Each structure stands twice: as C-alpha cells, then as structure tokens.
C-alpha cells in the first residue's frame with residue numbers, strides 16, 4: 001500500500017524585498033530605500049498566469065515596527081491577501097514579526113501563516129548580529145502570539161550554518177513545548193542552508209547523512225501531528241525518498257521557481273509523482289492549511305479552503 005506525502009501548488013508574491021535586517025546568508029533582501037513595492041496590478045497578472053497555484057505565499061522583507069513606512073507596507077500585505085482570496089486562492093503570509101493587531105487582521109484572510117524559528121545558539125547569533133527581528137525572544141514571542149490567536153502556523157529551522165547538535169535539540173524541544181501549549185504548529189520546515197548563485201551545489205553525501213539524522217531526531221522530538229517538511233529542490237531527486245523514510249511527510253509549497261534559492265530548480269511535480277511512486281509514496285496536493293486544522297478557521301475562510309480542496313481533489 002502507498003504511503004501519503006503532500007505538497008501545495010504555490011505561487012510566491014513578493015510584496016517587497018526591502019528589509020531592515022541584514023542576515024548573514026541572505027541573497028533576497030534589498031535596502032529599504034531601494035526596494036519597490038509590488039504593484040497589485042502586477043500581482044493580479046502573476047495570479048492570472050498561474051491558475052493552478054492554489055496557495056499564494058506572500059514572502060516579504062521586513063519594515064521596522066516604528067517606521068513611517070510600516071502602515072503602507074502592512075496595508076499592502078492585507079491588499080494582496082484579499083486579492084489572492086478574490087482570485088480563488090489561499091494566501092499564506094510570511095513577512096516577519098507582526099504586532100498582535102496586524103497578525104489578527106491578516107488571520108481573517110490567511111488560512112495559515114508562517115515564520116521560521118531558524119534556530120538558537122552562537123552560530124545563529126553571529127549570522128543575525130545585524131538582524132534585530134531574528135532575536136530568539138522575538139521569534140518565540142511570535143509563535144506564542146500565533147498560538148494565542150489560534151492561527152495554523154508553519155515554522156522551521158535553517159540547518160547547516162554551524163549549529164551544534166545541542167543547539168538543534170534545544171530548538172526542537174522549544175517547538176515541542178510550544179505545540180504542547182498551543183497545538184497550532186502544522187508544519188516544521190527542515191531547511192538546509194545552501195549557497196546561492198555561482199556557488200550553488202547539490203547536498204553532498206555527508207550533508208545528506210547529517211540531515212537524515214536530524215530529520216529522524218525531529219520526528220522523535222516533535223509531536224506526531226506536526227508535518228515535517230523539506231524543500232525538494234534542495235535535495236538530489238534520487239535521495240529524496242531517503243528523507244521521506246527518515247520522517248519528512250510534506251514537500252511544502254512548490255512554485256515554478258524558489259525565490260529564496262533561485263539557483264536550485266524546482267522539480268516538476270509530475271516527475272516527483274513518478275519518482276516517489278516508484279518507491280511506494282503517493283504524492284498528493286493539499287491546501288496551505290492541513291485538514292486537521294480546518295476546524296480552527298473562521299467559517300467563511302473554512303468554506304474557501306474546502307472549495308479549493310475540492311478543486312485540488314478533482315485535478316488529481
């Protein structure tokens with residue numbers, strides 16, 4: 001009998017690359033004063049060009065909370081969320097730390113939202129020395145806030161930046177404690193850090209072995225309802241089944257390109273289906289919010305999600 005693995009047909013919209021942080025590994029950001037905001041007409045055209053993308057990931061650089069640009073930036077997030085819903089899609093915003101009222105407002109239009117925990121310990125401290133919103137207490141506060149608001153949430157760890165196994169264990173235990181308290185973590189992304197541009201290279205066998213051990217550890221440490229996710233474009237396709245055997249149960253949102261790691265091409269979903277089926281896995285599309293969390297949603301949003309799920313099921 002086949003085992004189930006899921007993915008979400010996705011389109012990434014970037015409201016702005018402008019970011020006040022300067023993370024040590026980032027090739028996405030632009031300085032705040034040089035970044036353009038995404039024009040809603042351009043966003044609408046991108047949506048129209050990708051009619052099968054049921055999830056719209058709103059992935060943005062961050063404007064600091066006290067900035068005079070903050071309200072326009074946040075209004076754009078709301079506007080794009082509404083635009084996605086009006087186009088029959090499901091927005092999933094990942095735009096850095098949000099004030100309580102901002103997260104609550106977005107939660108009325110986003111069936112799920114996300115923020116990476118990334119990790120803890122000296123390696124992350126060094127990478128985030130110029131990234132005030134990446135402080136551990138800020139990120140944990142956001143995950144708690146999402147729990148209090150009852151928003152189905154995606155978080156994750158960035159791996160392979162020099163962190164120790166103790167750091168990894170401690171980060172997983174923090175996530176497990178959050179889940180025991182709030183129950184809102186639907187996914188934990190186990191994201192290998194990869195060099196970008198000309199330095200791009202596939203995961204070595206040593207790196208793969210390290211990640212497989214980490215995936216197994218995460219499966220043991222985290223409550224079983226949390227889906228473990230990894231981006232399939234960062235794994236050699238032939239090795240992906242080993243990641244599934246170790247505990248990965250979801251391949252996340254798959255767009256035609258990965259805007260964070262553009263040097264790593266996305267595998268075609270049809271090819272993924274074929275490769276995984278040969279190893280006994282049944283790859284199925286899902287909505288951005290996993291079904292176990294549908295009952296958490298306001299009725300109107302739940303109806304939208306159910307409608308999109310029916311569309312996905314009929315396209316299988």
Ligand code: SF4
Nearest residue numbers: 019021022023026029
């Ligand atoms: S917060 Fe995100 S966009 Fe901003 S510098 Fe860090 S990784 Fe880049």
